[in-house]
Amino acid sequence: MKRFLYGIDFGTTNSALAIFDEETKEIHSTIIIPSLIYFYQQPNPGNAKNYVVGEEAITAYLNDNMKGRFIKSVKQVLSRSSFTETRIHNKRYNAADLVALILQELKERADELTGQDCRKAVIGRPVFFDDDDTQKDTLAQTRLSKAAALAGFDDVRYQFEPIGAAFAYEKTLLKQEHVLVADLGGGTTDFTYLILDPAKVGSKNRKNDMMASGGIYIGGDSLDSAFMWEKGTPYFGKHTQYEATPGKILTVPKSLFANICSWEQMNFFNGPRIKKDIEDYYYFSGQDRKFKNLITLIDHNLGYSVFQSIEKTKITLSNADTAMFSYHNMDIDIEEQISLPVYEQIIAKDVNRIAAYLDDFMAQNNIAPQNIDSLFLTGGTSMVSSIQALFKTKFPHVNVNSGDNFKSVAKGLAYSGYLFED
Template sequence: MKKYLYGIDFGTTNSALAIYNEETKEIHHTIILPSLIYFYQEPGTGGSPNYVVGEEAITAYLADDMKGRFIKSVKQILSRSSFTETRIQNKRYNASDLVAIILKELKARADQLIGYDCKKAVIGRPVFFDDDDTQKDTLAQTRLRKATEIAGFVDIRFQFEPIGAAFAYEKSLVKKENVLVADLGGGTTDFTYLVLDPEKAGSKNRKNDMIANGGIYIGGDSFDSAFMWEKGTPYFGKNTQYEATPGKVLTVPKSLFANICSWEQMNFFNSLRIRKDIEDYYYFSGRDPQFKNLITLIENNLGYSVFQSIEKTKITLTNTDSARFSYHQMGIKIDEEVALQNYEKIIAKDVDRIANYLDKFIVQNNIDIQDIDTLFLTGGTSMVNSVQKLFKSRLPHVSLNSGDNFKSVVKGLAYSGYLFED
């Protein structure tokens, strides 16, 4: 029987699995799956869970008139001790349970391709799940390991995601290079500085080649949240005024709108008290039509579809100087031209945080930028214009390379079988 191991990149937006044949030392197949789960309103027959994963989750969510529970960005709750569990279809799910649902789907698809139950995997993880917080980092990895075990894996190793990307890039080299890898995903931006050498590819011990690593909790979701705050929330009544008492006019609390800019905060509106407050604001605003959009958004679980439109705008702006932010659903009407220059201003604070961290990373690790041969960018957020400009301005003399933004990491994880050589 052929021997396989799986490289698994569980991502904020998408997750991927690479099937590695340990005998031929080749990748057999790569599977990409959106990190999405949709739970229908009602349980399945006999009370069994009734959900779909990945691409089917989007289809079911829309076809079901968005009445069930749509889950995305699960990776971002791994490090949050405040999240203990959520109840769906009268069943409790903790963070590991939700992650395991996606990992099980990836494993099932891969097992079907190779024809047997593979229990060996290298699991990717960011350098820091939540900035430089050891306690949160330990919690996140513990939860991720538990999810992997629930999904059916037994022999497990962890690898930093940017190191995985580096090993994928190493396969293309003809000579040794000092490489700075920047992995910019949906939730985090990670850096690794290391020596890559095609003659060492697949070697058992690469510790001496790893010079430095670090990361920051900023990614594509941060950009989307900033865009929602600046461009989206005005359409949902951010500037709505209401008459609290006769003659006393106030503006609706901004905290309501901060919670529609972050997907994992959407549950904030589950509180009956908050729902009552929202209804009161709407009544005392004279039934403001923009504020009514907020009620429509919440009651009809439209958050994901709004963020899809934001994502589409962001992607368009990677290739053009302007894009339309357009959304039309259940009476909500958004149609606004967004210039690239305006978008860059919106995300400037987050890009500056990445830039400042990069500077800190270089200084703290005593890296002479003249020694860097190559900058290797990976991850979907690396395609954003402001990000490209950042690296070109900070490292103008360094050769910039990029691989497959959605497969580089997972392929490198699959090439990390040396981790099993204890």
């Protein structure tokens, strides 16, 4: 019987699994799904699973008129000690429970292809789940380990995601190189500086080749949140005024709108106290039309569809000078042309933070730009024009390479079987 190893890249936006044949030492196949979970509005008593994962979650969400619980970016709650659990259909789900649903879906699809119950996996993790906070990082790792066990994996090793990306790139090389790998995903941006050598592919000990790793808690979701704050929230009443007491006019607190700019908060933005506050603001604003959009957004669980429009705008601006930020649903009407300079200004703060972190990373690890032979960029956020410009400006003498932005990490993790040689 063939032996298989699964390389799993559990991502904020998408998750991928590469099936590695341990006999042929080759990738058998790769699966990729959106990191989405949808719980039906009405549980089906005859069906033990009242949820769907991946592409089917989007279809079910739309077919259910967007009335159930739609959960996205669950990876970002792994390090959040403030998130303990959420109730869905009178059942409690903690962070590990939610992550396990996605890992289990990947495992079931892969097992169907291999015909085996594979329990051996190398699972990727960011260099830092939440910047340099050791306590949060430990919490996230503990939760991820528990999720892996719940999903049916009992022989697991963990590998930094950018190292996984590096090993995928190494398979394409003809000679030894000093490589700076940047993995720009939905939740984090991770860097690894290492020696890659095609002669060492599959070697058991690569510790001496790993010269430096680091990361920052900024990714594609951060860019989307910044865009939502600047261009989205005005359509949901960010500047709404209300009459607090007779003759006293105030503006609705900005903190209210921060909640709809962050997916991990929007997923659980349905408490009775918040809803009561929103209804009061709406009443005392004289039923402001744009503020009504906020109520519609929350009551009908439209967050995912709004962020889909933001994502589409971002992707378009990766290859064009202008894009339409367009959203029309349930009396919410947004149609605004966004130029590339405007978009770049919106995301500049986050891009500058990535640039500053990269400078610190290189300085602290004594990495001289002239010693870098090549750059390898992976992850969906690496396609953003400002990110591309950042690397080309900092390293004008270095070739910028990229692989499959959504499968490279999973494949590289599958090539990390040496981790099981204890």
